[in-house]
Amino acid sequence: xxxxxxxxxxxxxxxxxxxxxxxxxxxxxxxxxxxxxxxxxxxxxxxxxxxxxxxxxxxxxxxxxxxxxxxxxxxxxxxxxxxxxxxxxxxxxxxxxxxxxxxxxxxxxxxxxxxxxxxxxxxxxxxxxxxxxxxxxxxxxxxxxxxxxxxxxxxxxxxxxxxxxxxxxxxxxxxxxxxxxxxxxxxxxxxxxxxxxxxxxxxxxxxxxxxxxxxxxxxxxxxxxxxxxxxxxxxxxxxxxxxxxxxxxxxxxxxx
Amino acid sequence: xxxxxxxxxxxxxxxxxxxxxxxxxxxxxxxxxxxxxxxxxxxxxxxxxxxxxxxxxxxxxxxxxxxxxxxxxxxxxxxxxxxxxxxxxxxxxxxxxxxxxxxxxxxxxxxxxxxxxxxxxxxxxxxxxxxxxxxxxxxxxxxxxxxxxxxxxxxxxxxxxxxxxxxxxxxx
Numbered sequence: 226x227x228x229x230x231x232x233x234x235x236x237x238x239x240x241x242x243x244x245x246x247x248x249x250x251x252x253x254x255x256x257x258x259x260x261x262x263x264x265x266x267x268x269x270x271x272x273x274x275x276x277x278x279x280x281x282x283x284x285x286x287x288x289x290x291x292x293x294x295x296x297x298x299x300x301x302x303x304x305x306x307x308x309x310x311x312x313x314x315x316x317x318x319x320x321x322x323x324x325x326x327x328x329x330x331x332x333x334x335x336x337x338x339x340x341x342x343x344x345x346x347x348x349x350x351x352x353x354x355x356x357x358x359x360x361x362x363x364x365x366x367x368x369x370x371x372x373x374x375x376x377x378x379x380x381x382x383x384x385x386x387x388x389x390x391x392x393x394x395x396x397x398x399x400x401x402x403x404x405x406x407x408x409x410x411x412x413x414x415x416x417x418x419x420x421x422x423x424x425x426x427x428x429x430x431x432x433x434x435x436x437x438x439x440x441x442x443x444x445x446x447x448x449x450x451x452x453x454x455x456x457x458x459x460x461x462x463x464x465x466x467x468x469x470x471x472x473x474x475x476x477x478x479x480x481x
Numbered sequence: 482x483x484x485x486x487x488x489x490x491x492x493x494x495x496x497x498x499x500x501x502x503x504x505x506x507x508x509x510x511x512x513x514x515x516x517x518x519x520x521x522x523x524x525x526x527x528x529x530x531x532x533x534x535x536x537x538x539x540x541x542x543x544x545x546x547x548x549x550x551x552x553x554x555x556x557x558x559x560x561x562x563x564x565x566x567x568x569x570x571x572x573x574x575x576x577x578x579x580x581x582x583x584x585x586x587x588x589x590x591x592x593x594x595x596x597x598x599x600x601x602x603x604x605x606x607x608x609x610x611x612x613x614x615x616x617x618x619x620x621x622x623x624x625x626x627x628x629x630x631x632x633x634x635x636x637x638x639x640x641x642x643x644x645x646x647x648x649x650x651x652x653x
Contacts, residue, residue: 265514273515291513292537292647311644313521334521334637335644372641374626 250322253301255282262294262310284318290335302326302342304351309336309370317354325350336370338381358405360387374407513537523636528578529570530636534643535560535582560585562611577612577630579639580619583646587653591618622649 257264257280264276267287276288276296288308290296296308300319308314312335319328325348330337332355341351341362351362353369358376360369362385370377378387378397385397389405397403488496516537520530529548536551539558545551548570555561560582590596595618598610612630619625624645625638634642 263514273518289514289518291517292540309644310647311517311640313518334640372626372638372645374638 250320252283252320253326255286255301255316255319256280256299257282257296258299258305259297260295263291264294264296264308265289265291282316284316284320287313287315289313300328300342302328302347302349304328304342304349305340306330307338307340309338311335312337321347324348328352329354331355332369332371334371336368338368341383355405356390357407358387358389360385376405378403378405517640520636521640525573526634526636526639527570528568528572528574530639531574531579531582531634532561532570534639535586538586538643538646555582573633574639575630576625576628576632576634577616579634579642580616580625580630581612583619583624583642584615587646587649589618589622591615592621624649 257276257278260276260278265273265288266276266280266282267273267289268282269285273289282288282298288296288298290308290310290312292310294310298306298308300306302321312332314330314332314335314337317329317331319326321327328341328349328351330339330353332353337353339351339353339362341349343349349362353360353362355369355371355376357371357374358378360376360378362383368379368381370379376387378385379402380397380399382399384399386394387397387403387405388394389409390407395403395405516533520526520534523530532548532551532555535555536545541551541554545554552561552566556566562581565578565581584591584595591614595611595614598614616625616627616630619642620627625642
């Protein structure tokens, strides 16, 4: 009998704990702040309908914009998402729990610009999922463009962590762009710098400390245009690979 | 209706006002967005889709709703070459053909190779000269991804290209 009571108490405790954890999760709303042109939404199982200003959207709703149209969505956590023309996406989830506010946008095609509101007291987990990548906003503002086989990420402010379909990560800082193409490695900011150095021989020496740090962090042996696959600088490399030498040095010295 | 006719005109107007307040006209759905959603799911886009989306891009879709009138309009504008204009709506569109349409729609003159290839646009060598360099130009301008000129275009790719064309036009 005692065992039975103990079991009963255990079940009650589990139920109470479970209920409290469920109660801690609550869904948040998204409001259509401004819109121009043809914008349609599909809420739940309902048919597609024209969006109107002030309309409330929630997780699971799909949005589609037409030609010359624009949509600005205001999230309950004061984050703002601007949806560009010819975009199709779904608000996968938007809820708050004890740890953070979780936002997932699944962009099928098109471009969105997200300005994520970050406060000291509430953490934000803002993720843009595309067919070729997962982009999580660590900073404040970014633009993600999705084409059929690639995702372009342009960071306006803050830092963005992006992963391609194979899980290869890249950290993209303010003012930088990265491209994640289907079946290919992430074209990270450092590769853009190397590419730039090929056209401008002195650009490598003009790197800021931040750029050098990023360069060192993401340098891999494959970036060496001199052909050295070890990551060591190639003594026979032309002056255009000067930046790569800086890159390689950073790579070999862990101090970078 | 008979009851409504018995009312005086001001009362009829009042009735109509409250009726519309209770049962407002539904906001009409745009055919554009429905077309784009359908297109995004198509693994292979056809020539009719390309003609339609380019006509939409030029804001001419309201005047020209059917394939024939859209195709004739694009032919008049010089966007479709004689060889392209004879294609049927349900035939697949190839990458080189889309590049040709994109470059001509945006009025891009291109580099020396594209300019040299332009006279061959109307004849059977178009594919090997004009379309090839049109695709190279489109890749250079980041409108399209580099692939074989004969590869088929998916619906999503067609939308992406037009989206980038729109961005290019606004940047210009």
